[in-house]
Amino acid sequence: MPRRDWRTFDESDVRVRPGKGSRPRSKQRPTHPDAVTAMVLSVDRGRWRCAVDGAADRVVTAMRAKELGRTPIVVGDRVGLVGDTSGAPDTLARIVRVDERTSVLRRTADDTDPYERVVVANAEQLFIVTSLADPPPKRGFIDRCLVACYTGGLEPVLCLTKADLADPDELLASYADLAVPSVVTRYDTDNPGLPERLRDRVSALVGHSGVGKSTLVNRVVPEAGLATGEVSAVGKGRHTSVGAVALPLPGGGWVVDTPGIRSFGLAHVTPDQLVAAFPEFAEAAEECPPNCGHLGPPKDPDCVLDRVVTDGGATPGRLDSLRRLLLSRAGTEVPEG
Template sequence: MKNRDWRSIDESDVRVRPSRGTRPRSKRRPEHADAVPALVTTVDRGRWSCAVDAQQDREVAAMRARELGRTPIVVGDRVDLVGDTSGRPGTLARIVRVAERSSVLRRTADDTDPYERVVVANAEQLVIVTALADPPPRTGFIDRCLVAAYAGGLRPLLCLTKSDLADPSELRSAYAELEVPTVVTRADRANTELAEALHGTVSALVGHSGVGKSTLVNQLVPDADQRIGAVSAVGKGRHTSVAALALPLPGGGWVVDTPGVRSFGLAHVTPEDILTAFEEFAEAAEECPRGCGHLGPPGDPGCALDSIVTEGNGSHGRLLSLRRLLASRAGIAG
């Protein structure tokens, strides 16, 4: 080359090495055949605590793998882990897969907030914890939690606490038409009925601060305080009242303790989401005028749901309960 006249050299004589930035990226991704399945138990500042399926008391700190990008991962998600899954202090695994969710409990800050917050994934039950006194029960909050449960694919369970302070009969009767299962508890007695209702399931507890939710968790999971402390020591995490936490039940199943909330926004819920839980009225709703809110007269004079009751195919009490939930979702005081 050095003996040749530079004027006789063309582009075919020059070998150009492509820059690293122009190399085509491979679309192939590792299969991670050796990944370990786990359940996300808590989330804190870019770190996830996960319980390995084969040994539920082994808490593994994990980070999200780069190939997942910004894939959201919440408490209750089923994930696959690679890397160091020993759970030893200072170790960190990677979450490489997130399974499809079977249910999602969502809420918004209020009814005008477009941003949905996923509270927990894959829960089978939503346990709505309400005190019968101190603080007094708020049926509007219960209704909104029911709406969120129906919209998210969870079975609702109403848990009435502090029955030593007030009679639960009136509140139970208010939800009889909705056929919502109810358990009644008190702090000075073993809550066997509640434990049986949660056995073998993944259940999320939701309620206002002060209703006795923490007391229930401590009764259901005797070493809850120790487990919370162990999770707090993993990675960067710490469990406080602002974070959800999944705890294994001694007899099988999981209970997810969610932070106390003041409001349950439903900006993400449509009337159709609620109607799916009322099969006897869902089909008739298709005959309603466009834009019908299904609340009945005077606001929705052409609502077809009343015809179901008239024809004897649905109860008047169920229709009133449905419309109460729809009104709650619309932010209309009952």
């Protein structure tokens, strides 16, 4: 066959092999109408344990579907599952959907860390577990947990342990203006109000190592079998929980036990977000100058929150409590006592 002159070729003579990225991709993800709803109970190395329909007796292991990419999935998330949801040994379902969260407990490693961590999703209340002695209570830590609750949509509950070693009245009085519910426990006696407070709700527990958090969980969920540790001489007990885990309560509801932590960073929280959680001050705060920290004179001389108290819209103690939380959020040392 004689060779053709290249000048006689046109576009119809050229074959182009499509590249790997030339196939048109649909932006529509599958809706998975047959997906079943489940609650995430624990996370471990790319596998999620989930309770189908929130039932503690139907737990399956799942992986994250490819179409979700790096979508974060944490304990407490409500997800959609497809595939084998029988929960039989060696079966694996797929998480294809993460529902919108009703609340989030967030923290950073410290106040300069830009990386925000979601500890628990969709919890209704947060038990701030604090020992009254051995180790002594740290109000700065309590205040920071309160900030996380108010800005994350959780109801805070002050849970004071080891009341057999110290009186709780002084500590409770310092939070009276915030009207934070409280539960007081002691080693030698059960508190009948604790199971009632937990029943039929999703409750997260947070606290320093050594404050008796795992012991508390073992009481309300006897089969939990969580390890308890002795407090070290410096008051920083060894960590007895290594990851958040949701445990079913005998009377209904869930308890999410979180690892003992030594710091609770709030780099992700702004002063305006915190003030917005206090309805009596939220509207007035909009009249403050830009970048007002709402701490009042001398740091914020033009802050108008004091006017709310002067006009009778709030008590002085309520404003003092708010500003104490703002100081804690900013990393300023708040005097104990």
